[in-house]
Amino acid sequence: MGPLLEELYLDTQRKVKKQLKLFDPDALVTISMDGWEAPTHEHIRNYMLVGDKITFFHTAINCGTVAQTGVQIGRDCIKVGCFCAFLCRFYS
Numbered sequence: 001m002g003p004l005l006e007e008l009y010l011d012t013q014r015k016v017k018k019q020l021k022l023f024d025p026d027a028l029v030t031i032s033m034d035g036w037e038a039p040t041h042e043h044i045r046n047y048m049l050v051g052d053k054i055t056f057f058h059t060a061i062n063c064g065t066v067a068q069t070g071v072q073i074g075r076d077c078i079k080v081g082c083f084c085a086f087l088c089r090f091y092s
Helices: 001-017 070-090
Strands: 030-037 043-050 055-062
Touching: 001 043, 030 055, 043 070
Parallel strands: none
Antiparallel strands: 030 043, 043 055
């Protein structure tokens, strides 16, 4: 990323953490996932971070035309959870 995009990315992360109250050790955040099959038969999953008063889109994964197993979905959920834990430690 270039310096301007990097600055915007870091600023957005700080704002998300503040809105989700990730500085507060008693705050709760839920990771929500939804999945569907596109008209092109590609399997799509998206992840969101849900706080008390606000929801943020985290990521969408195009899994291609092969239906995903519970194992693969679990691995992706762990990746999203690890990212959230990283945000908490990085900005604390």
